Amino acid sequence: MNAIAPILEARNLEKRFVVKKTLLGRPLLEVRAVEGVSLSLMPGETLAIVGESGCGKSTIGRLLARLIEPTAGTVVLDGQDITSLSHQAMRRQRRQIQLVFQDPYASLNPRMxxxxxxxxxxxxxxxxxxxxxxxxxxxxxxxxxxxPEHAGRYPHEFSGGQRQRVVIARALAPEPKVIVCDEAVSALDVSIQAQILNLLKDIQARLGLSFIFISHNLSVVKHISDRVAVMYLGKLVELGTTREIFSAPRHPYTRALLSAIPAAVPHAERRTEGLTGDLPSPLEPPPGCRLHTRCPYAREACKTVPMVLDFEPGGHGNACAFWQELPPAEALLPTAGIRNPKLDRLFAAFDDFTPRAMEDTA
Structure with a gap:
């Protein structure tokens, strides 16, 4: 029996933006937005990409859809390397992967x-x-x-949640296999977020779509994703199932992100684990582990040990060479600290939604 092949795969993707050139046009200064990223998306799966602003997660989304050209690496969509296709050939393949952006109003032509x-x-x-x-x-x-009668209206006649549903409908129009959601719900109210996310899950179940879900909201990611990829300064630092990431995080950066989620219970006993200092410049990222300048557990070897994603037999990968020596994650992340009861109740309320019932609440 043959194993199921990924619908979308990135292999050693790199993207560098030139910010300064010599008089002869040679690159003099570059921003290393994405460096050595490899990941895969299975049919019907939702893979979330998380990280702080400037980590390169949105750049990856655009690379996967080939809206921008990679500096190095390949993107394989449904068994075909799309990075080697001509613009004419890519035009025929573009219907297979669509995007939903953060600002639905900016995504729509106000004259149409x-x-x-x-x-x-x-x-x-x-x-x-x-x-x-x-x-x-x-x-x-x-x-x-x-x-259906809404088809004659213009974007300004809709609320933000309704406009985002219009953008989702447009993304579904060419019958794609993959949809990249780049902060698709971050600009919406929490109640509307729950509606849109349940709508995406319903559409995924009906049509068998695969999603790349880019977000900084870990509460939302916990509800919608099957696997989570954590990025820091252009590189993947951890990759695993949602359960693994939220219950047993390996990398110090993942632990810091999760411990930054506000506690759901006031004054709950909880040990937080923050990072020190500012985010280093992507123009000159630190050598070795890129987190060592901010990591509370950094040691001398972290300045030279390469930042490589190492996978365990179960498929959980992380780029910290000393993760087994860190304090237990359970003491750092009690269950009360990583849940959002308000969002949980909203999801429960909309679990049995009907699309028509959502119209007047947007």
Whole structure:
């Protein structure tokens, strides 16, 4: 029996942005936004990419969709290396991977009705005949919880949550296999976040889609993701299942991120684990482990030991060579400290939602 192949795979991806050149045009100063990142996405899976601002997670999302060209490495989509495709060939493959951005209003053309915005990818990729486009637009609107008659309205006539559902409908229009959600709910109220996330989960179950979910909100990531990739300063520092990351984090940076989540119970006994100092410049990242300048457990060897993701037999990988010598994570992250009861209640309330019922709450 053959193993299931990943629907999307990144192999040693690198992206460097040139910020200064010589008079002859040679790179003189570069930002190392992404360096040596390898990860895979299985069919029907949600892989979350988390980390603080500037770590390179959004750059990875754009590299995976080939909105920007990688400096090195490859991206394999459904068994095909898309980084080697010509622009014409990539145009035919682009329908397979779509994006949902953070700001839905900026994602939509204010001069186009939402019906026109959703019909545009249907036309560009010739998904359905012209005579059936209006019917398909109506089906997509109903799928995301809007009415077919909303197709004639403009983006400014909708709330933020409704606009994000329009963007999701447009992403679904070319019938993709992968959707990259780049901070797709961070600009929404908590109650609307729960609706949008449950909508994404419902669509995933119905259509068998795979999601790359980029976020800084770990409470949201805990609810929606199957696996979590943690990034720091352009490199992956930990990769594992959601249960592994939230119950037994290995890398000090992951532990610091989780301990920064506000405690759900006031005055609960909890030992926090913070980082010291500021984020180093991506122009000149520290040698060895890139976290050693801020890590409370750093030792002399961390200044020279390469930052390499090492995987355990079960598939949990982390880039800390001394993680087994750290204090137990259970004392650092009690259950009361990593749950968000308000978000839990909202998710429970919307678990049995119907798309039509969401219209008036956005």
């Amino acid at each position: 009705t939402i019906g026109q915005a959703i019909a545009e990818p249907l036309m560009l990729h010739d998904v359905v005949p012209a005579a059936q486009r209006a019917k398909r637009v109506a089906e997509l609107l109903e799928m995301v919880g809007l009415r």
